[in-house]
Amino acid sequence: GDSVTQMEGPVTLSEEAFLTINCTYTATGYPSLFWYVQYPGEGLQLLLKATKADDKGSNKGFEATYRKETTSFHLEKGSVQVSDSAVYFCALLGASGGSNYKLTFGKGTLLTVNP
Amino acid sequence: DTGVSQDPRHKITKRGQNVTFRCDPISEHNRLYWYRQTLGQGPEFLTYFQNEAQLEKSRLLSDRFSAERPKGSFSTLEIQRTEQGDSAMYLCARDAGGGTGELFFGEGSRLTVL
Numbered sequence: 001g002d003s004v005t006q007m008e009g010p011v012t013l014s015e016e017a018f019l020t021i022n023c024t025y026t027a028t029g030y031p032s033l034f035w036y037v038q039y040p041g042e043g044l045q046l047l048l049k050a051t052k053a054d055d056k057g058s059n060k061g062f063e064a065t066y067r068k069e070t071t072s073f074h075l076e077k078g079s080v081q082v083s084d085s086a087v088y089f090c091a092l093l094g095a096s097g098g099s100n101y102k103l104t105f106g107k108g109t110l111l112t113v114n115p
Numbered sequence: 116d117t118g119v120s121q122d123p124r125h126k127i128t129k130r131g132q133n134v135t136f137r138c139d140p141i142s143e144h145n146r147l148y149w150y151r152q153t154l155g156q157g158p159e160f161l162t163y164f165q166n167e168a169q170l171e172k173s174r175l176l177s178d179r180f181s182a183e184r185p186k187g188s189f190s191t192l193e194i195q196r197t198e199q200g201d202s203a204m205y206l207c208a209r210d211a212g213g214g215t216g217e218l219f220f221g222e223g224s225r226l227t228v229l
Binding site: 004032034042043044045046049051089091093101102103104105106107108 | 158160215216
């Protein structure tokens with residue numbers, strides 16, 4: 001079945017540091033890939049997505065590139081801010097008929113950014 | 116505002132009791148999802164509705180769980196004879212449209228079973 005593996009957290013960075021959160025996936029066909037974010041006290045919200053190989057999703061300074069050859073979708077940001085402190089979830093939407101209606105999430109990575 | 120309201124936000128109950136959660140999406144007649152999130156884990160799919168029809172149920176949804184969506188508007192998730200293992204955050208989400216994986220989540224209903 002479909003699965004998503006994220007790097008273990010927590011991750012603690014200083015403001016303006018470079019961020020990478022690794023995500024790899026297992027799925028049949030060509031799934032769509034997502035990063036969702038959960039800020040403290042708030043619900044999950046979509047951060048960015050990519051629907052086909054080599055697509056780059058971007059939002060709020062975050063980027064992730066859909067790499068079919070390495071089955072990866074790593075999240076990056078060049079300069080993090082305190083306000084980026086949150087839990088980040090990598091997710092996929094299956095391409096096959098049996099799984100193309102539900103998201104499969106990774107376990108999440110807690111990011112704390114210190115001033 | 117994600118356009119998804121969930122009630123109650125927190126529920127503490129004793130083992131063996133029944134609980135019901137409600138989800139109100141801002142728009143009707145599209146896909147509505149229920150997920151469960153336990154501590155340190157990502158959300159896990161439970162079930163989804165297309166309008167009032169429940170089209171898929173996860174194996175996580177034992178026969179103690181039942182979900183409904185009458186008239187394709189709000190949805191309820193009932194857990195009968197709760198167990199301590201049911202303690203989790205129950206998330207409701209509406210589809211942005213077209214089954215693209217873009218979901219708008221509510222803030223969740225946290226269940227604690229003592």
